[in-house]
Amino acid sequence: MNGRLPFGPMVLTGNEAAALAFGLANPDAFGGYPITPSTEVTEEIAELALKHIIDTTYRNLDSELASIAFGIGVSTARGRYGTATSSQGLALMCELLHWASTARLPIVIANVNRSLGSPWSIHPDQSDSLLFRDMFLLQFYCKNVQEVLDMVLWAYRIAEGPGVSLPALVCFDGFMLSHTAENIIIPSKEKVLEFLPKRTPSENFNLPQYRADEPRNISCPTDWMKHQARKRSLVDAMQTAEGNIRHLVRREWTQIFGGAMQYEVNDGFFSEAGNSQSDTAVISMGAIAGTIEEATRGEDIGLISLRVFRPFPAKALHAKLVHCKKIVVFDRSILPSGEGIIANELRSRTALFPQQIYGFVGGFGGQNLSEKDFLHEIRTAMNSDHPEANTYWIGDKS
Amino acid sequence: MKPKDVTVGQFLDSRHALCPGCGSAAAMAHVLSIVSKPLPSGRTKKIRAVVFPASCWSIGSGASGESFLGVNLVNVPFIAASAVAEGISIMSEREGRGEEELTIAWAGDGSSFDIGMGLLSGAASRNADILYVINDNQIYGNTGAQESGATPEGARTTTSVEGKEGIQKDIVSIMMAHSIPYFASAVLSPTTLTDFYEKVATAADMRGFRCLHLLSVCPPGWKCPTDSAPELGELAVSTRIFPLVEIKNGTLRLTHPKRVKPVEEFLKYQGRFSYLMSDEARLNSVKEKIERKWKYLSKLEEL
Numbered sequence A: 001m002n003g004r005l006p007f008g009p010m011v012l013t014g015n016e017a018a019a020l021a022f023g024l025a026n027p028d029a030f031g032g033y034p035i036t037p038s039t040e041v042t043e044e045i046a047e048l049a050l051k052h053i054i055d056t057t058y059r060n061l062d063s064e065l066a067s068i069a070f071g072i073g074v075s076t077a078r079g080r081y082g083t084a085t086s087s088q089g090l091a092l093m094c095e096l097l098h099w100a101s102t103a104r105l106p107i108v109i110a111n112v113n114r115s116l117g118s119p120w121s122i123h124p125d126q127s128d129s130l131l132f133r134d135m136f137l138l139q140f141y142c143k144n145v146q147e148v149l150d151m152v153l154w155a156y157r158i159a160e161g162p163g164v165s166l167p168a169l170v171c172f173d174g175f176m177l178s179h180t181a182e183n184i185i186i187p188s189k190e191k192v193l194e195f196l197p198k199r200t201p202s203e204n205f206n207l208p209q210y211r212a213d214e215p216r217n218i219s220c221p222t223d224w225m226k227h228q229a230r231k232r233s234l235v236d237a238m239q240t241a242e243g244n245i246r247h248l249v250r251r252e253w254t255q256i257f258g259g260a261m262q263y264e265v266n267d268g269f270f271s272e273a274g275n276s277q278s279d280t281a282v283i284s285m286g287a288i289a290g291t292i293e294e295a296t297r298g299e300d301i302g303l304i305s306l307r308v309f310r311p312f313p314a315k316a317l318h319a320k321l322v323h324c325k326k327i328v329v330f331d332r333s334i335l336p337s338g339e340g341i342i343a344n345e346l347r348s349r350t351a352l353f354p355q356q357i358y359g360f361v362g363g364f365g366g367q368n369l370s371e372k373d374f375l376h377e378i379r380t381a382m383n384s385d386h387p388e389a390n391t392y393w394i395g396d397k398s
Numbered sequence B: 001m002k003p004k005d006v007t008v009g010q011f012l013d014s015r016h017a018l019c020p021g022c023g024s025a026a027a028m029a030h031v032l033s034i035v036s037k038p039l040p041s042g043r044t045k046k047i048r049a050v051v052f053p054a055s056c057w058s059i060g061s062g063a064s065g066e067s068f069l070g071v072n073l074v075n076v077p078f079i080a081a082s083a084v085a086e087g088i089s090i091m092s093e094r095e096g097r098g099e100e101e102l103t104i105a106w107a108g109d110g111s112s113f114d115i116g117m118g119l120l121s122g123a124a125s126r127n128a129d130i131l132y133v134i135n136d137n138q139i140y141g142n143t144g145a146q147e148s149g150a151t152p153e154g155a156r157t158t159t160s161v162e163g164k165e166g167i168q169k170d171i172v173s174i175m176m177a178h179s180i181p182y183f184a185s186a187v188l189s190p191t192t193l194t195d196f197y198e199k200v201a202t203a204a205d206m207r208g209f210r211c212l213h214l215l216s217v218c219p220p221g222w223k224c225p226t227d228s229a230p231e232l233g234e235l236a237v238s239t240r241i242f243p244l245v246e247i248k249n250g251t252l253r254l255t256h257p258k259r260v261k262p263v264e265e266f267l268k269y270q271g272r273f274s275y276l277m278s279d280e281a282r283l284n285s286v287k288e289k290i291e292r293k294w295k296y297l298s299k300l301e302e303l
Helices: A014-025 A039-050 A064-074 A085-093 A094-102 A144-158 A189-195 A224-260 A288-295 A314-320 A341-347 A373-383 B024-037 B055-062 B081-094 B109-115 B117-125 B171-176 B192-206 B229-238 B263-267 B269-278 B279-303
Strands: A008-012 A029-032 A057-060 A081-085 A107-111 A138-141 A166-175 A182-186 A270-274 A280-285 A300-308 A308-310 A327-331 A356-361 A392-393 B046-052 B073-075 B103-108 B131-136 B182-186 B210-215 B246-248 B251-255
Touching: A008 A014, A014 A039, A014 A144, A014 A166, A014 A182, A014 A189, A029 A039, A029 A064, A029 B081, A039 A081, A039 A144, A057 B081, A064 A085, A064 A094, A064 B081, A081 A085, A085 A094, A085 A107, A085 A270, A085 A308, A107 A144, A138 B251, A144 A166, A144 A182, A144 A189, A144 A224, A182 A327, A189 A224, A189 B117, A224 A308, A270 A314, A280 A288, A280 A314, A280 A341, A288 A300, A288 A373, A288 B117, A314 B109, A327 A341, A327 A373, A341 A356, A341 B279, A373 B263, B024 B046, B024 B055, B024 B131, B024 B192, B024 B210, B024 B229, B046 B081, B046 B229, B055 B103, B081 B103, B081 B117, B081 B131, B103 B109, B109 B117, B109 B131, B117 B131, B171 B182, B171 B210, B171 B246, B182 B192, B192 B210, B192 B229, B192 B246, B229 B263, B263 B269, B263 B279, B269 B279
Parallel strands: A029 A057, A029 A081, A081 A107, A107 A166, A138 A166, A280 A300, A280 A327, A327 A356, A356 A392, B046 B073, B046 B103, B103 B131, B131 B210, B182 B210
Antiparallel strands: A008 A182, A138 A308, A270 A300, B182 B246, B246 B251
């Protein structure tokens, strides 16, 4: 890097793209704590800050707990904050992440998806971020390196939006995206600033402006009615976020960045490939979508790759899938019920998704998922009579 | 700064929910009053926020968004006060008000000696620009007097009903090992008032990580009368149970009591020490450790 952020076409890894995106978002502070496979994001930001290429205040912190606590301070004091982590680190943040969400602090965390122990594994697995699916956190998932960069910008914009003010996770698969270089286009700093101006903090949740007369007591106890209203407002905030994403994609993103980086299809909530008129749709999330795309090339199957998981785009998905008879879901996560998490999300909304849902799980602990495996497993499962009762473990020879 | 220069009271609304005789409530009123006055350098600072981890202050400092202390308060989880305060101070600095604004973390001994020690160590090692106050009542007071790392050996708590078996963590040495710009232990009592005021004013006036270790009498936890805080504070110092230390730029200074009193003078007023007082061997062991600690600090003072 020679004094300024790069701009235009480049070949970058997911971690480098995330770091650049943070650089473009220009947070007031960034907290660093290393963990494989997200470490390079932190290293890059540390260097950008040290060389004054960005004016972010960078701090080497002593744990992910310190990182999220530091972020709570920066964000409460009206600043923009970012950090990057993975698996164990995200899990360690749990208490304070819940606090940050219910205190309505729009912190953005890049989470490189990695297995959450035990046993130790550094391979991709979405169980880490999906562990937080019941928190009021926005969650974005990336299919390729370009999306890593773009979703960090979306995350700040949506998280800081009026009526939202919630933290956001930008998730991308360890190694498959974090360490894989791809061609991407880096937007100019000016355009990013147009899309993502300086944060305007919500006056309800932050320290008052300097010189404000009335002192505040932030997050102190209150009566049950106010407490309950605040809980409800979290649900409203999630719904507002859903509307804001639609608006953002339809208008501003496309207007500002033009044709090069388009997400208009399905209002940006998910991407599509294959035959969208097919009776059968395959849903996945993250980098695996590319493999599934290759596996089913030429087959009569529609493919959907979720980009926004929280808020869950149930309505948009319903509209897309309403004509389908069979839905095949691939999850890189597993629940105590024996289901993958996306399968569970669909099955819990039977009014919207009454179809037969075939759940696949796999790719854990470094399992290499090939195109051949996918096609074989999908075809085998499609001939099964009882999809609801089964979760198909890919590569399970038993 | 002299005690007579400060009018205390404007910072503690009578609706506060702390217990009668609470040492922390009194100390809070004094500290906020002191730091709001012109400081020794002539500079006046504005308190950007006081950060409270889970503590008696979480429920005692206000309600429904109202502050009973006249300054901005930020409540955070038990473990987080030091790093949250650091984040707030970073924003003051970035907005060009680092010199005029003061961020205070007011954390108990449970938060500082135990659950938050990792983060406290981190903020201290980064020389975060905050005033970190350890409000030490030697127990988990808000949950009803359980044993903490600051509980003295032999003191009874609800989780050590025959007196604490383990050691009391040496927070002075721990903080000293972090080479922070300023550390001081202080007690709010009639005989130590000037010492208290000078230390608070000095700490508030400086930049970087300043730590004040305040011994706060807790009548329900210590099983002592509600009007005993001033006297017990004085006795904690004169028995050398709570040495008054000041470490500035690496140099340690002890405030020597005018007349040293026997340890029992401090212990006998408090129900929590009844077991210890009736066990001579154990009492002697505790007294020996107090003596040794004083000698250790005196040696450091000579360096």
